[in-house]
Amino acid sequence: MQATKSKITKALPVGSEIETCDNSGAKVIKIFTVVGSKTRKGRISAAGVSDLVMASVRRGRPDMRKQVVHAVIVRQKKEYRRADGTRIKFEDNSAVVLKDDKGTPKGTIFKGAIAKEVCEKWPGIAKIASIVV
Secondary structure (H helix, E strand, C coil): CCCCCCECCCCEECCCEEEECECCCEEEEEEEEECCCCCCCCCCCEECCCCEEEEEEEEECCCCCCCEEEEEEEECCCCEECCCCCEECCCCCEEEEECCCCCCECCCCECCCECHHHHHHCHHHHHHCCCEC
16 A cells, blocks of 8 residues: 555545445545544544545345444545646545555446546555546
8 A cells, every 4th residue: 555646635525425445335525533633623524535534324124224344435426636737626526445454446347437546555445446547
């Protein structure tokens, strides 16, 4: 897991409900913590593309609901700046559910594009990703 070169804007605060883009069984998850995040006292921590979050499954298969899962943010609506100066944004916020915090994805198919920063930081997700932007 390497550090990202781009300055990613943190667009998804704790409490956000976002959709998943894999076939893990979870449809909507709610972020309740950003792993490794440090903020000023009293400030709500937020996640951006390629951040590891812990979330609870709000909608999905009955056996997946109410479970605590690790997830990685793969798309966000808020634009962010890459190291080469380009700015990129997606049309939705989306995450991939993981089996463990090491980066092994639970699903086997990803719907939609995956950000390049995610593939650099999480090689397990990069193996399965079909479209990388």
